[in-house]
Amino acid sequence: xxxxxxxxxxxxxxxxxxxxxxxxxxxxxxxxxxxxxxxxxxxxxxxxxxxxxxxxxxxxxxxxxxxxxxxxxxxxxxxxxxxxxxxxxxxxxxxxxxxxxxxxxxxxxxxxxxxxxxxxxxxxxxxxxxxxxxxxxxxxxxxxxxxxxxxxxxxxxxxxxxxxxxxxxxxxxxxxxxxxxxxxxxxxxxxxxxxxxxxxxxxxxxxxxxxxxxxxxxxxxxxxxxxxxxxxxxxxxxxxxxxxxxxxxxxxxxxxxxxxxxxxxxxxxxxxxxxxxxxxxxxxxxxxxxxxxxxxxxxxxxxxxxxxxxxxxxxxxxxxxxxxxxxxxxxxxxxxxxxxxxxxxxxxxxxxxxxxxxxxxxxxxxxxxxxxxxxxxxxxxxxxxxxxxxxxxxxxxxxxxxxxxxxxxxxxxxxxxxxxxxxxxxxxxxx
Amino acid sequence: xxxxxxxxxxxxxxxxxxxxxxxxxxxxxxxxxxxxxxxxxxxxxxxxxxxxxxxxxxxxxxxxxxxxxxxxxxxxxxxxxxxxxxxxxxxxxxxxxxxxxxxxxxxxxxxxxxxxxxxxxxxxxxxxxxxxxxxxxxxxxxxxxxxxxxxxxxxxxxxxxxxxxxxxxxxxxxxxxxxxxxxxxxxxxxxxxxxxxxxxxxxxxxxxxxxxxxxxxxxxxxxxxxxxxxxxxxxxxxxxxxxxxxxxxxxxxxxxxxxxxxxxxxxxxxxxxxxxxxxxxxxxxxxxxxxxxxxxxxxxxxxxxxxxxxxxxxxxxxxxxxxxxxxxxxxxxxxxxxxxxxxxxxxxxxxxxxxxxxxxxxxxxxxxxxxxxxxxxxxxxxxxxxxxxxxxxxxxxxxxxxxxxxxxxxxxxxxxxxxxxxxxxxxxxxx
Numbered sequence: 001x002x003x004x005x006x007x008x009x010x011x012x013x014x015x016x017x018x019x020x021x022x023x024x025x026x027x028x029x030x031x032x033x034x035x036x037x038x039x040x041x042x043x044x045x046x047x048x049x050x051x052x053x054x055x056x057x058x059x060x061x062x063x064x065x066x067x068x069x070x071x072x073x074x075x076x077x078x079x080x081x082x083x084x085x086x087x088x089x090x091x092x093x094x095x096x097x098x099x100x101x102x103x104x105x106x107x108x109x110x111x112x113x114x115x116x117x118x119x120x121x122x123x124x125x126x127x128x129x130x131x132x133x134x135x136x137x138x139x140x141x142x143x144x145x146x147x148x149x150x151x152x153x154x155x156x157x158x159x160x161x162x163x164x165x166x167x168x169x170x171x172x173x174x175x176x177x178x179x180x181x182x183x184x185x186x187x188x189x190x191x192x193x194x195x196x197x198x199x200x201x202x203x204x205x206x207x208x209x210x211x212x213x214x215x216x217x218x219x220x221x222x223x224x225x226x227x228x229x230x231x232x233x234x235x236x237x238x239x240x241x242x243x244x245x246x247x248x249x250x251x252x253x254x255x256x257x258x259x260x261x262x263x264x265x266x267x268x269x270x271x272x273x274x275x276x277x278x279x280x281x282x283x284x285x286x287x288x289x290x291x292x293x294x295x296x297x298x299x300x301x302x303x304x305x306x307x308x309x310x311x312x313x314x315x316x317x318x319x320x321x322x323x324x325x326x327x328x329x330x331x332x333x334x335x336x337x338x339x340x341x342x343x344x345x346x347x348x349x350x351x352x353x354x355x356x357x358x359x360x361x362x363x364x365x366x367x368x369x370x371x372x373x374x375x376x377x378x379x380x381x382x383x384x385x386x387x388x389x390x391x392x393x394x395x396x397x398x399x400x401x402x403x404x405x406x407x408x409x410x411x412x413x414x415x416x417x418x419x420x421x422x423x424x425x426x427x428x429x430x431x
Numbered sequence: 432x433x434x435x436x437x438x439x440x441x442x443x444x445x446x447x448x449x450x451x452x453x454x455x456x457x458x459x460x461x462x463x464x465x466x467x468x469x470x471x472x473x474x475x476x477x478x479x480x481x482x483x484x485x486x487x488x489x490x491x492x493x494x495x496x497x498x499x500x501x502x503x504x505x506x507x508x509x510x511x512x513x514x515x516x517x518x519x520x521x522x523x524x525x526x527x528x529x530x531x532x533x534x535x536x537x538x539x540x541x542x543x544x545x546x547x548x549x550x551x552x553x554x555x556x557x558x559x560x561x562x563x564x565x566x567x568x569x570x571x572x573x574x575x576x577x578x579x580x581x582x583x584x585x586x587x588x589x590x591x592x593x594x595x596x597x598x599x600x601x602x603x604x605x606x607x608x609x610x611x612x613x614x615x616x617x618x619x620x621x622x623x624x625x626x627x628x629x630x631x632x633x634x635x636x637x638x639x640x641x642x643x644x645x646x647x648x649x650x651x652x653x654x655x656x657x658x659x660x661x662x663x664x665x666x667x668x669x670x671x672x673x674x675x676x677x678x679x680x681x682x683x684x685x686x687x688x689x690x691x692x693x694x695x696x697x698x699x700x701x702x703x704x705x706x707x708x709x710x711x712x713x714x715x716x717x718x719x720x721x722x723x724x725x726x727x728x729x730x731x732x733x734x735x736x737x738x739x740x741x742x743x744x745x746x747x748x749x750x751x752x753x754x755x756x757x758x759x760x761x762x763x764x765x766x767x768x769x770x771x772x773x774x775x776x777x778x779x780x781x782x783x784x785x786x787x788x789x790x791x792x793x794x795x796x797x798x799x800x801x802x803x804x805x806x807x808x809x810x811x812x813x814x815x816x817x818x819x820x821x822x823x824x825x826x827x828x829x830x831x832x833x834x835x836x837x838x839x840x841x842x843x844x845x846x847x848x849x850x851x852x853x854x855x856x857x858x859x860x861x862x
Contacts (some may be wrong), residue, residue, distance in 0.1 A: 025525060028514070032522040049843020076508055080782055082513055083459070091463040092455060124459020351511055382615070400553070 013401075016055070016231050020404040023225050024025035028226050031350070034178055037418045040350035041175065042085055042195040046409035047358070048343045049330035053273055055404060056234045056330045058342070059414035060210065062200045063177045065101065067119070068111035068145075070346055071378035074166035075119060081348035088349070089193055090171050096125045097155070097169035098164070099186075101176040102133045104152060107145060114144040116175065119348075130155035130164050132176070132185055137166075159183050161192055171195065177202040199423050200416075206284045208238040208327045208425060214415035221411055230267055232408050235260060238284065239324040247292075256300040257281065257325050261298075264328055275331060284323035294329060338378060343402075345377070345409035352406040355379040444832075447486070447662050451835040458838055460656050462781070462845075469848045473516055473604065473626040478789070479774045480761035484704055486835060487665045487761045488843035489773070491641065492580040492590035493631045494608045498550070498575075501777055502809035503786035506550060512779035513554035518523055519780070521602050526665065527556045528586070528593070530598035530617075532607040533564045534584060537574060545575040547606065550779075561595050563607070563616055570596075577787045588616050588770035594621055602626065608633040630854050631847075638756045639669040640854060645846035646719050652842055659696055663839050666691060666733035669715065670755040685729040687757050690711065692729075695759055706762060715754035725760060767808060776808070778841035783837040786810040 013021070018284070045064035046057045047187045086093055098116060103109050113129060131140075132155045139153040153164045162185060163169055171193040178186075178201035186198060190228055198204075215233055222229030224313045237256045242249040264277035281301065282292035295301060333339045334357070343356040356398065379402060421427065451458065476495035477488045481540070501509070517524055529547060532538050535751030544560060551558045563586045572582040584595040593616060594600055603625040609617075609632035617629060629635075644664075646664055668687045673680040688710055695708035712732065714721035726732060765772045765788070772788040791805045810833060852858065 024552075025555050029523065029525060032514075032524075032555070035518065036522055073504060074507075076505075077511060078509055080508060083463075087463050087466065089465055092460065093463075094460060112847050121455075122454050124463070127458050206824070388436050417512070 014052070016053075016227065017401075018192060019227055020407055021223050021400070025404065026224050027221070028045060030221065031410060033102075034414055035350050041413055041417055041420075042089070042349065044216050044347045044416065046344065046345050046347070046412040048405055048408060049332045050334050050343065050405075051275075051331040052333040053231070055232050055408050057214070057264060058234075058330060060412045060416050061414065062196045063101070063175050064346060065109055065175060066344070066356070067113075067115040067346070067376060067378070068108070069344075069356045069376040070115070071356075073376070074354035075115075075122075077351070078247065078346075078348050079122040081351040081353050082120055084351070085126065086123060086171075087121075087347040089195070093170045094126055095167060095169040096120050096127045096169075097164065097167070097172045098129045099155065099174050099176050099327065100128060100129055100131050100152060100173060102131070104131070104140070104142065105205045110142055110144045110150055111146070113175065114146070114150050114167070115146060116151070120173075126167075128164055128169075129339045129419065130165050134181055140313060140427055151235060152305045153300070160190065160362045161190070162340055174200075179203060194338075196291070197420060197424065200420055202286055204423065205286070205419070206235070206323070207282070207327075208284050208323075210294055210415060211236045211325070211327070213418040213422065216419065217293065217411050217415045221407075232411070234328040234330055235267075236328065237326040240326050241321040244322050251303065252280070253324060253326075254301055256324075257295055257298045257301065259298075259363045260326050260328065264272065264286060280329050283409035284325040341377070343405050345405055347409065347413055350410070350413075352409060355402070355405070355409075408413035443751070445483070447484075447658065448835045450656050450831075451838055452831070455834065457648065457655050458652070460686045461652070464757050465845055469845065469852065470779070472844055472851075473520070473780065475778045475844045475847065477776050477778070477843040479836055479839060480777065481765050481774065481836075482647055482706075483764040484662070484702060484760040486663050486838060486839050488645070489665075489761060491843045491847050493627045493847065494532070494606050495605060495777060496540055496543050497775070497807070498544075498546040498777070499539070499810060500775075500787045500807040501546070502787075503818070505809070506546075506553075507786035508782070509550045509777075509784035510553040511780040512784050515782070516780040517551075517554060517602075520626070524601045525557055526594075526598060526600040526602075527551050527558045527605045527723045528595065529558060529560045530586065530603060531560055531562050531608050532584060532590055535571070535573065535590065541573055541575045541581055542577070545577070545579060545581050545778050546608065547579070547604075551604075557598075559584065559595055559598050559600075561593075565613055586616060590618070591621065593617070593620060595843070597777075606630075611636060616791055628851060628855065631851055635715055635854065636717070636850070637754070638713070638717065638758075639667070639715050639754075641846055642758070644849040645843060648842050648846045648849065652838075659775050663755060663842070665759040665761055666694055666698075667759065668757040670757065672752040673755050673768045674752050681732065684712070684757075685732060685754060687755075688729045688732065691725075691757050691759065701771055709760040711758045711760050713756055713758070716755040717737060772808070774836050776836055778840060778844055781841070783840060785834070786836070786840075793802070806828055821837070 023353075041062060043064055044067065045061045047059045047061075049056055049058050086096075091332065098120075100113060101109065117127045117129060129150065131152050135156045136152065139151060142150045142152060144150050149191050153167075155164065161168065162172065168193065172189070173195055177196070181203055182198050182201060210380055215229075218229040218233040221232075226406065232295055238259045239256050244250065258277050261277055267273075268275065268277055274294060278294055278296045280292055281295055287392070293300065331339055332342050334343065336357055336359050339359040339361045341359040343355060344358055345355040346353050356379055357377045358374050359377065375406050435577065472493060473494055476497065477490045479493075480487055481490050492690055506571075528730060529544065529546060529551075532540065537631055548558045548560060559582050560581065562583050567583065567585045570582060572580045573583060575581050584593065584598075586593050592599065593603065603620070612634055612766070613629055617625065640752045642665075649660040649664040652663075657692055668691045670684055670687050673684055675681065691710050695710070698704075699706065699708055707727055709727045710727055711723055714727055722729065763771055763773050765774065767788055767790050770790040770792045772790040774786060775789055776786040777784050788808045789805050790808065
């Protein structure tokens, strides 16, 4: 499949994008100073939406699991970034243990794991893969798409350390969002580096904490760029715990939805945007409930209520009261071969190391594309450099069309880093 | 021109190369620990020679000037490494000044400068280019091969700082080896970062200091690999100051040459190598005299003497007494399209960021290829990844054929870093 280049990126540079490109030295300096005060995530991926008038992150993943979708020619970048990360975390490291998610039946996930293992091996570590799934009693030798084998071994705990049989790691990389809670085997590991930290696990995180941090970060970036930070920030409203069966709580939610829709309408009017605004209603804690509703009118909320109810009836572990977050919806205007596409940016430490477009042939411009049937087109610096070559022939210095994506993704990652600092249960407070 | 792949790299993995590949985690850990104690050069290039049985650096350049020869698809690696370097040296940096060599009539050099400027711009700095050539009184707007323009401005000094008109840099990158000595304008710049430091300039450096440091470094790497460090270390003999016109000094030099030839012969015998050994006789201080002689027999030395004498007669500024270094010669067995090729590795901070083969159609396997008429073939990770793809189809994990080159180049760079520490006139000594 020949990737058709994307309208959003092949079209003229928007005013917003031009602002990012022109402000590059100021942006990079700002990030450098941030990284003196804050610790970047060891790795992360950020899904973005580009609506043409606005570019914003729609999800920040602390356990990225699509490493095999990156263009192979980008992997030296990831290896170099991994080297930097190791140098910082534990220069004397010999062994790295990757703890997998409990979805090793998914062949895409195995390909991702194999790629992740190779990246850290090429960065100079012995890398082995362990599972904390109690079902796995013996080592499991699997085969990935490339034909290479992938060994997954049961994690064992001894004397306050975890490892594998004959393998004692100094650093442990979690590739498991621990959605079911923190298992005992990972608690109180004071002798080893566990990354990301346990309080980054799904059931600790609140989208509202993250969104508040993101707002704080983009407010400052807005000043650096001298533009309205709304152009890269989704607005949100937190509702606290609601009982969806309670008419009063439902009324309260409708008010919040209407309030946010009104705020978006005002912004659309300010910028002359003709689209119909929408919001996304979801649980603040994604491990409590994964359903979400796209709402253009408060009356649509009935559907959302049923969404929860069905989940409940099907036996899913849902609390009757759910913390609710209402978020500004961001359309995606990018398309590849008539399919809706959303860019995903991969980072290792503070560096953008690659990305891809997630595309879905049967999804609409406001749908969640991380769904069965989605496919991927890697973003490659090679194609970039071909484009560069072409334009350099005309004597013009070509802008990096992915630069704005990389900046917004790093803002999202920085917000998560603030979020983890703010929610760290072991944080020492200095007054 | 389609690059024919190189016999040395397309052939079977040698025992030595296999040892490097197998020891990767130990090698990388060793480097990580070194970089905790020592400061990598801000940038550097190392020319290597691969004789099939031996791989060794033949020159380490602290002012690399062939940046435009790197494959364009490798430039994100250099940008990322530059970001790491800036983060470490001066995170609050806004402005970087590159000081050029006084050879701005050389179009290859201008292309290199333009590329270097772009790399640091993409890393997030305002980058301008200055000249300390007293001849340049006005700014000079030049055009490079790509058609882009390149502005070179006269460097000015004010209140203990240097800069350009309306441009005050916090960091200054020297791309000028200051072969004629340190100009006053660069002395005592205590408020700005000057990289590499002034005592890295050509007329301060002694090849013997560097060679001693390289021997020290490779001795330790030999232990990591459990191989004889001679397999990646050229032997050398220092002779001190010699008057070439003095028969006694000439005799002394002949003795040194014969002694080193005998040592090489013993090594060749030990490893069953059938080649005829040779040594290279050159000035220890390359700024004193750039001639060198390839000597297979002490009788060839007469030629060398004349080499010096001619230089002297032609009016070059040569001291009658020259510090002499005798170095083991390394053949190059790598060929591209029937031309002799030598790999050149480019580094930024502690990272390998690319490289190329320098080839020369009319040079022999023991000649210096950095001569007029040489051409370049970039080493690209893209081709690497194509090779990878091909072999992965067979289910085999492909070794990185450039890994050994990257390690030896980093050893050479580390040796220079030791050398600069040892020769630092401002070093504080703690006892």
